[in-house]
Amino acid sequence: MSNLLVLRERLKKTYAAYSIYILKVLQFLLGLILFGAINSNIGFMKLASSMFCTAGLAVICTFLPMTIMVLAATVLVLVHFYALSMPIAAVSLVIFLIMYIFYFRFTPDKAWLVLISALAFGMKIPFVIPVIFGLLGTPVWIVPAACGTIAYYMLHFVKASSAALQSAGAESMYESLISFTRQVIASREMWLMVMTIVIATLVVNTVRTRSVDHAWKIASAAGAVVCIVVASAGNIALNLNYSYVIIIASAALGIVIGLLLEVMFFSVDYSRTEHIQFEDDEYYYYVKAVPKIGVPVPEKTVKHITGQQTEEGKVPEQNESGESGRENDTGRAQTKSEKSGGLKDRTTDEILLTRSLSKELGLDQEDKTTE
Template identity: 25%
Template sequence: MDIFLGFVIFSIICSLAFVRVDRKHAVILIVTAVMFYLKLEYLLPVLLGMIVGFGAILPAAAGVVVYFLSVYMTDVSTLLTTSSSSSFGMGLQRIVNLMLIDKKLLVFLITFSLIIFITTLLCHLFYERAWLFAIFIGHIAMILLLLFGRLIFELDYKIWRLFLEMILGIGCCYIYRFFRGIGDVSRIEKASFEDDEYFYYVKAVPKIKVTQKDRNVTDIKSGENEDDILFDDITEETDLFDGNREEAEKE
């Protein structure tokens, strides 16, 4: 009963903090938790940084907490079911203790927050191909943080899955950029202006447009006809000139 009550309280807090502000935050929270269940959580941080930005940090962290909270609830419920002595509040206390001592939760919270922050920062650089640097630097930084956490705290996540999902994540980021429409960076234009309070830096990237090449079609038959007509005209002029010359000689 106390575990269910704690989960309800946490759900209300998340609803007030994210759903009331922006429904997009609720989607991020749910998607993050679902991706953890599907064992595809490493695909998220860089994508969230590219798609959503800084606003994805808190809902993504809440989604991580929701997933770990559900795992703790399952373990504690099983433990309390087999235990002979259990009092009200014991399950909730165990869950809180697990959250405080679980280093894996801490590593994922720090990693997700930092990677979303770094990716968003790189994507907003005043540079033509900033998104490309954001994809690779974001994934490399994520691997380094997770490997560092695994080494320091002796965590149990698998390295091969980390590298595999990194490759898949890079592919997903490229697909997102493709469907979003990459601008023609060869025709990029930059402008800067200011007012009394701010400096403004504008980067205009035109969309790529496929232009059809001009085709020069030569009609061979019409060309032949024109040559024949031209030849006939020359022949007629020659005959006329010869006739005039003969008449002049007779005179």
């Protein structure tokens, strides 16, 4: 646990220092995976499904807001649908417009949620969505989750019926259009998945916002259980063939991701919980305070040894010129002796000069006479 907390602190420092570059790299990878998944599944137009187009769209969308990436993915899907069948593209355009009306109304700044939802279904792990959205978001996040689910099933329906649509003539085009519209609107599996995602997300978010101990762990487990129960019950009641392996495996993966998210975003010490009560003129306040777990990141220290150690085990101090303390002391002693010798020589010269002047001026004779 302590290693995970140390890793979290290091990741926080790294993100704080290089957040701009990290976000752009993640945005590029998301675009590359998204456009690659679209082109590999419904690549009906050969030019648009090329690797050059995939990488180019990912690079362009890296430097633009996430909303532009959602719109670019929508346009790419419609281009492939148009290459397959123009009526299918028209119906899909209307459905996309209805979804985006709700999307831009409730969560205009959460474009990546739509992409994450669709990719989770494409990767066969749909029930990690309620855990992630319920723990990190608000109840409004059910709107992009539902939009991403519907978008995935639209692509799935077109891919499943692509052979029939390509071989259909002009007379049967109308029947194919009606069949596709009915399949999208009346798909029991799609609406079951939408209902499961919505209910589980609301349950996870409700439990997570409670003041009970270990709320995030309970919320993750509750969301996984709700997904398994609702999806399995609907699978039996509606006589569907949705894989139980995908249901159980994705729910279990959701619990694991929930535990990791708790370590990264909500690591607290419930053993030191405090309950505080106070009041003012109008209200009584009952506060539950749970301290966060903080772990200092160990820093590496490098010891430089540039000289021989003394008997006490200490390295002798060095001055700016790199000389040791003993050498400094010797130098200082020599300097003092030089100064004292120079002072003696200067005093002797002054005495001799004074005597010579006294003899020349006759001052010595006057002193003797006076005596």
